[in-house]
Amino acid sequence: MTLAPPRPDVGRARTTGPDSEPLAEPNASAPRPPAPPPEHYQRYHIDTRHMPDRADLPTRFRVEVNRFELAKLLFKEIREYWGDWDVVLSRPCVYGVFSGPVGGFAPRPHLCVGCLRCTIQHPEAVTIRRNPQWQAWGDEYLKPAMVETLQQEAALGAVPVKGQGYRGRMGGPGWDGIWTDMSEIVRPTRDGIHGRETISTVVDLGAKPMYLRFDAAGMPAGETPAVSQVQLPMVLDMPPVHAMTPTIAAIWAATAHDLQTLALLPLRVMREEGLSGSQLVPVVGPGLGDPAGLAELARAPRMVEITDAALADEVRAAAPAAQVALRLPFAPGWRDALLGAIAQGLRVIHLTADYHGRGDGAFIRDLVIEAHTLLVEQGLRDQVTLIGGGGVVMAEHVPKAIICGLDAVSLDTPLLLALQFQPDGSMESRETARFVAPPGLEGDTDWGVQRLKNLCCAWRDQLLEILGAMGIREVRRLRGELGRAMFQEDLQREAFGGIDGFGD
Amino acid sequence: MASATEIKAASPTLVAKVTHYLHDGYRDRSAGVIEEPPALGDARWTDQLILSGWYMAEHGHSPEFREHRTGASGGGFDRLRFKFERDALFAADAAGAEAESARAAVDMSLVLNRRDTARKLTIKVPWYGGGMSFGSVSENVMVSRARAAKAWGTLTCTGEGGYPAGLNPYADHVITQVATGLFGVREETIQAAPIVEFKYAQGAKPGLGGHLLGDKSTTSVAQIRESVPWVSLFSPFPFHSVYSVEDHKKHIDWARTINPDALISVKVSTPTDVDMVAVGSYYAGAHIIHLDGSYGGTGAAPEIAKKNIAMPIEYAIPRVHKHLEKEGIRDQVTLIASGGIRTAFDVAKSIALGADGCVLGTSELVAMGCTRCSNCERGRGCPFGLTTTDPELQEWVQPDWGAMRLGNMYAAFDRQLREICRRCDLPSIAALRGRTDLLRFVAEGE
Numbered sequence: 001m002t003l004a005p006p007r008p009d010v011g012r013a014r015t016t017g018p019d020s021e022p023l024a025e026p027n028a029s030a031p032r033p034p035a036p037p038p039e040h041y042q043r044y045h046i047d048t049r050h051m052p053d054r055a056d057l058p059t060r061f062r063v064e065v066n067r068f069e070l071a072k073l074l075f076k077e078i079r080e081y082w083g084d085w086d087v088v089l090s091r092p093c094v095y096g097v098f099s100g101p102v103g104g105f106a107p108r109p110h111l112c113v114g115c116l117r118c119t120i121q122h123p124e125a126v127t128i129r130r131n132p133q134w135q136a137w138g139d140e141y142l143k144p145a146m147v148e149t150l151q152q153e154a155a156l157g158a159v160p161v162k163g164q165g166y167r168g169r170m171g172g173p174g175w176d177g178i179w180t181d182m183s184e185i186v187r188p189t190r191d192g193i194h195g196r197e198t199i200s201t202v203v204d205l206g207a208k209p210m211y212l213r214f215d216a217a218g219m220p221a222g223e224t225p226a227v228s229q230v231q232l233p234m235v236l237d238m239p240p241v242h243a244m245t246p247t248i249a250a251i252w253a254a255t256a257h258d259l260q261t262l263a264l265l266p267l268r269v270m271r272e273e274g275l276s277g278s279q280l281v282p283v284v285g286p287g288l289g290d291p292a293g294l295a296e297l298a299r300a301p302r303m304v305e306i307t308d309a310a311l312a313d314e315v316r317a318a319a320p321a322a323q324v325a326l327r328l329p330f331a332p333g334w335r336d337a338l339l340g341a342i343a344q345g346l347r348v349i350h351l352t353a354d355y356h357g358r359g360d361g362a363f364i365r366d367l368v369i370e371a372h373t374l375l376v377e378q379g380l381r382d383q384v385t386l387i388g389g390g391g392v393v394m395a396e397h398v399p400k401a402i403i404c405g406l407d408a409v410s411l412d413t414p415l416l417l418a419l420q421f422q423p424d425g426s427m428e429s430r431e432t433a434r435f436v437a438p439p440g441l442e443g444d445t446d447w448g449v450q451r452l453k454n455l456c457c458a459w460r461d462q463l464l465e466i467l468g469a470m471g472i473r474e475v476r477r478l479r480g481e482l483g484r485a486m487f488q489e490d491l492q493r494e495a496f497g498g499i500d501g502f503g504d
Numbered sequence: 505m506a507s508a509t510e511i512k513a514a515s516p517t518l519v520a521k522v523t524h525y526l527h528d529g530y531r532d533r534s535a536g537v538i539e540e541p542p543a544l545g546d547a548r549w550t551d552q553l554i555l556s557g558w559y560m561a562e563h564g565h566s567p568e569f570r571e572h573r574t575g576a577s578g579g580g581f582d583r584l585r586f587k588f589e590r591d592a593l594f595a596a597d598a599a600g601a602e603a604e605s606a607r608a609a610v611d612m613s614l615v616l617n618r619r620d621t622a623r624k625l626t627i628k629v630p631w632y633g634g635g636m637s638f639g640s641v642s643e644n645v646m647v648s649r650a651r652a653a654k655a656w657g658t659l660t661c662t663g664e665g666g667y668p669a670g671l672n673p674y675a676d677h678v679i680t681q682v683a684t685g686l687f688g689v690r691e692e693t694i695q696a697a698p699i700v701e702f703k704y705a706q707g708a709k710p711g712l713g714g715h716l717l718g719d720k721s722t723t724s725v726a727q728i729r730e731s732v733p734w735v736s737l738f739s740p741f742p743f744h745s746v747y748s749v750e751d752h753k754k755h756i757d758w759a760r761t762i763n764p765d766a767l768i769s770v771k772v773s774t775p776t777d778v779d780m781v782a783v784g785s786y787y788a789g790a791h792i793i794h795l796d797g798s799y800g801g802t803g804a805a806p807e808i809a810k811k812n813i814a815m816p817i818e819y820a821i822p823r824v825h826k827h828l829e830k831e832g833i834r835d836q837v838t839l840i841a842s843g844g845i846r847t848a849f850d851v852a853k854s855i856a857l858g859a860d861g862c863v864l865g866t867s868e869l870v871a872m873g874c875t876r877c878s879n880c881e882r883g884r885g886c887p888f889g890l891t892t893t894d895p896e897l898q899e900w901v902q903p904d905w906g907a908m909r910l911g912n913m914y915a916a917f918d919r920q921l922r923e924i925c926r927r928c929d930l931p932s933i934a935a936l937r938g939r940t941d942l943l944r945f946v947a948e949g950e
């Protein structure tokens with residue numbers, strides 16, 4: 001899936017537009033890449049390429065052929081349609097399941113799309129069943145259909161499109177209980193078919209003071225803006241402990257670079273693997289790395305994440321140019337910790353739930369709304385960047401999480417699933433989740449990078465669908481727009497509130 | 505890229521063989537003569553609902569041995585029951601001459617024009633067929649639908665793909681749709697139309713335009729759409745000429761200049777302000793407000809749009825109905841619901857929630873053999889001959905057979921709706937409108 005090709009006139013008109021800028025460095029003392037000349041303007045674009053599966057995954061359907069009945073059928077048809085060879089040789093399957101060298105006697109279930117024509121037509125000879133191995137994919141949160149969607153997105157980089165209407169449950173808990181708004185007559189721009197081509201997905205991460213102060217000499221005084229722009233409202237969170245390998249670290253780093261976003265890695269791993277760069281966010285804390293190690297990175301990071309607010313000063317001393325972000329789990333006491341961190345001068349907060357989106361007795365959706373609302377009420381929201389993660393596993397969860405109040409989301413398990421890691425048991429937390437790696441992944445960084453780029457492109461394109469439908473021109477304006485979301489509990493109460501039995 | 509020369513039409517013998525097998529399959533599977541296909545169905549359209557659809561299309565009445573009223577989606581229509589529904593299954597065929605004559609006495613008609621402008625138009629049943637374009641479905645399917653509409657005194661709709669010649673004999677029963685791509689829109693087809701439907705948005709892909717993949721844009725499809733064969737066709741979103749309700753009125757004025765007698769229907773999706781959209785459309789001159797909820801649709805659409813954008817129809821109907829009442833204009837406009845109406849019970853619940861009638865789409869395809877496999881856009885299109893323009897595959901649905909199946913399904917719907925009115929002691933389906941007091945909300949699984 002590609003976006004519109006770059007247009008020279010756009011480059012001349014908007015040489016410093018958000019899409020055209022390279023990654024901004026957090027302050028002037030850090031090296032700044034040269035700004036591209038106007039004629040080199042490129043609309044933000046993710047290169048996608050078909051990247052086939054590496055693991056031999058279960059097929060969705062089982063094709064069971066009764067060979068005796070099939071032989072009888074063939075015999076009958078040969079006799080009945082002798083001479084009409086197109087009729088004799090016609091197959092019920094238009095997807096090639098029975099088009100191998102020996103036809104239906106050796107069906108090819110990997111091609112089966114479950115249309116059921118063969119079994120409607122020849123019930124005595126063919127039965128199509130859902131494959132229990134396919135149904136066992138994922139865990140109780142990441143359902144098999146989600147895993148399949150992630151794998152397809154990672155393989156193709158395209159928006160999943162299917163015929164006929166929606167097939168799933170109506171609404172549900174968590175993200176499924178939100179519908180996004182749309183507009184009948186508004187579109188984001190006059191460009192392109194749907195006006196989507198110029199929607200910006202750039203977000204700013206960092207400190208955004210509400211106003212500037214100047215000293216007597218007219219120079220800025222006090223807090224100045226210190227933001228990093230990323231091209232996607234998605235950053236790559238630290239891989240699970242039991243999936244962390246040198247190859248995975250390299251894939252994270254290269255993907256973040258190509259996507260012009262950020263990847264979080266334990267500082268310890270970055271040092272061991274010799275990784276550094278403006279797209280990498282070293283995470284510092286017990287078991288992850290010591291702040292003093294920041295000085296040993298070949299290139300200074302523009303952001304460092306800490307797991308304890310008490311580490312902030314040490315990190316500022318070791319990496320003075322870096323923005324300091326606090327990783328704050330949604331655990332009891334998080335509200336006070338959030339306000340305390342902001343009072344302490346921290347301006348990027350990374351809120352985390354577990355891999356099933358749980359934290360402090362609630363689902364991440366409601367926790368994010370609460371965090372966002374708390375900061376709005378305190379008059380702090382526009383000064384702070386909220387990144388959030390845990391339970392964000394489908395493309396639609398990204399805009400929904402942003403509507404609930406995040407500036408950007410951090411991705412965790414979907415990245416592993418895109419790389420065809422098979423969960424080994426329930427994936428509940430970074431520390432405990434276990435996986436079986438796909439064969440031959442170690443050392444093949446290119447495959448992994450392309451799979452993750454494909455996934456992020458598919459997710460970005462789906463984000464554009466949502467933004468385009470709403471008539472919103474940049475993702476920054478989606479943040480906290482709760483009025484553009486419809487919550488099932490509200491809709492249901494309004495629609496069914498007076499009906500007997502409702503609320504019993 | 506496909507080309508016309510690569511695809512061969514089916515020989516009559518092949519058509520006879522395949523249709524014979526398929527028709528037997530639909531009949532025997534739905535009657536329970538052979539095992540239900542284990543991989544059939546989903547939460548919205550359960551295997552029981554699909555098999556019931558096939559059964560009704562075969563027999564003209566509902567199967568009493570299957571759950572043919574609701575699905576298992578866990579919300580919306582599937583959590584609503586009529587208070588009289590106590591039995592596990594609903595016997596539409598309550599025995600006795602008295603019940604029969606009570607059913608026969610129910611007025612099932614639906615008034616489509618409640619304003620002083622344009623022709624008076626009343627259809628005999630409280631539903632009509634939704635837009636499915638030539639290209640997204642075959643001409644055989646379109647003609648099947650038009651024949652059934654004519655036989656039942658109702659309507660079908662062109663969708664956004666022009667007006668194949670096969671529809672001409674049924675022109676009084678064919679709504680001409682004007683959508684954002686204006687594909688196939690001509691003065692003659694607007695002049696011939698009893699209703700002109702402006703499609704601002706569609707529930708299956710709210711906020712997105714239509715999309716016909718190149719493989720389905722055959723020579724004949726392209727000719728009607730006045731486009732280039734085998735090239736994908738995107739409809740823009742939204743109308744590039746409409747930025748306000750005033751622009752929308754200009755649209756309506758334009759259609760009414762060409763055909764002053766035609767009713768104007770405005771098809772919209774279900775955003776947060778759907779109630780305001782409905783009021784705006786009314787004041788712009790619409791006779792019909794057609795709400796298309798987010799869970800229906802027969803064409804291909806991004807999965808993210810189907811599931812997540814705009815509200816389900818069950819929630820939109822009461823919001824709009826009550827708002828129109830508050831504005832004092834409820835009885836001057838016809839409110840039609842679509843997008844997830846699967847069964848006669850969904851029709852009745854929609855009306856009880858405040859709609860005047862419904863538009864059917866997927867249920868019609870199910871009657872003609874759809875398994876809801878979602879492969880409509882894949883390869884050559886639907887392997888059952890529905891959503892395809894492949895010269896071979898489209899032969900699996902012949903208009904005589906298709907119209908017969910739809911007519912039978914309509915008969916079953918008609919009978920069930922009459923029985924619902926009888927049980928609720930209502931003289932007409934119109935009297936059911938807004939009667940939420942006849943419904944109860946049930947726990948999931950009840």
Ligand code: SF4
Pocket residue numbers: 061063092093094095096097098111112113114115116117118119128
């Ligand atoms: S179910 Fe459809 S795709 Fe699968 S083998 Fe049968 S005909 Fe082919």
Ligand code: SF4
Pocket residue numbers: 115163164869873874875876877878879880881885886887888889890891
């Ligand atoms: S392809 Fe499948 S879902 Fe689409 S119309 Fe045909 S049977 Fe129905």
